[in-house]
Amino acid sequence: MRYDYLVVGAGLFGSVFAYEAKKKGKTCLVIDKRPHIAGNIYCEEVEGINVHKYGAHIFHTSNKVVWEYINQFAEFNNYINSPVAIYKDELYNLPFNMNTFSKMWNIRTPQEAKAVIAKQIEELQIGEPQNLEEQALSLAGRDVYEKLVKGYTEKQWGRDCTELPAFIIKRLPLRFTYDNNYFNDRFQGIPMGGYTKIIEKMLDGIDVKTDTDYFEFIKANPDIADKTVFTGMIDEFFGYKLGALEYRSVRFETEVLDCDNYQGNAVINYTEREVPYTRIIEHKHFEFGTQEKTVISREYSSEWKVGMEPYYPVNNEQNNALFESYKKLAEKEDKVIFGGRLGNYQYYDMDKVIEAALKLVSEEL
Secondary structure (H helix, E strand, O other): OOEEEEEEOOOHHHHHHHHHHHHOOOOEEEEOOOOOOOHHHOEEEEOOEEEEOOOOOOEEEOOHHHHHHHOOOOOEOOOOOOOEEEEOOEEEEOOEOHHHHHHHHOOOOHHHHHHHHHHHHHHHOOOOOOOHHHHHHHHHHHHHHHHHHHHHHHHHHOOOHHHOOHHHOOOOOEOOOOOOOOOOOOEEEOEOOOOHHHHHHHOOOOEEEOOOOHHHHHHHOOOOEEEEEEOOOHHHHOOOOOOOOOEEEEEEEEEEEOOOOOOOOOEEEEOOOOOOOOEEEEHHHHHOOOOOOEEEEEEEEEEOOOOOOOOEEOOOHHHHHHHHHHHHHHHOOOOEEEOHHHHOOOOOOHHHHHHHHHHHHHHHO
16 A cells, blocks of 8 residues: 555654644554554553653643643643652752752742852852853852752763753753742643553554564655655664764663552652662652552663664754754655654654644645
8 A cells, every 4th residue: 555644653743743644634654663652652551550651751831722732632630740859868849949949048038049049159250151060050059059950960961060061051940939830831731541542542543553663664665655754863864874963862760669659759850960860750640649559760861872762862063063964965855754853853842742743734734
């Protein structure tokens, strides 16, 4: 059979495109190299708990159109992301807010917190920040940086903050209210029953092949579709011929524990560099679970090498310039459209993925 579109990647971008294309009478074949659909938002049921297999995904948006769009496929609960940070034996609320500052400095008012931060910044006398450390210190002062930013960031990026460019931290959200809601967005929640069911509904009635490598598949089926929507790595598509873009990868250690509540919160960050993982996710709390057991995942950030799972791009000047060169090659491909996080070499929140997919639909169809 020949299709109108071959969609490479059964994640959120590819699935939204395929769903909308089908509504407009187009035929699609969706393939994915993983053994399952849903990409990084895939949820696996363990002990009756929806485990976010590739890290915590909390849906949040201020775009009402996107919120109403995703609510076609699932009912969302009222989960509010309120992570906690642990530094040595101290526990702090995130994002940095009055609960954080009150605990750190034994103060009560926004004026007191602002005065402490301003005094610390003034004492440092940093002019134009030359690296991430100086950037963060000039935004939040020494205490917040050393306890809550430094170790976590160094684990995430695998190098010292003095070696990282300042632009990675353009701003640090300092909030002078007693509000632990991490996001400012109007809409927020977790789909009841997990994310996989959303993708199942989107791909209902569409041909899907998992465990299918695009490069092998297209060799065997060169005329399978009129056009391809490619959501894999743009540099891999071109055989890395200009060089490999850099990514960071993440490794997960997931275990079932014989207790009903391990840490009392869905997300706890460990901000000391000496603790090897960046955070622990306790999945049941995303859906207010009451199961007798619990499932936790420790997340370890790691260097990426060709062949590993890429999680987020390293958008420094060098990589962005290389991506622009690949983009020029992509523009010459009249039968291939590049999209999604890896196709656009950009970190996207889920709502932005949906926005981008719907924009492509309106342009293409």
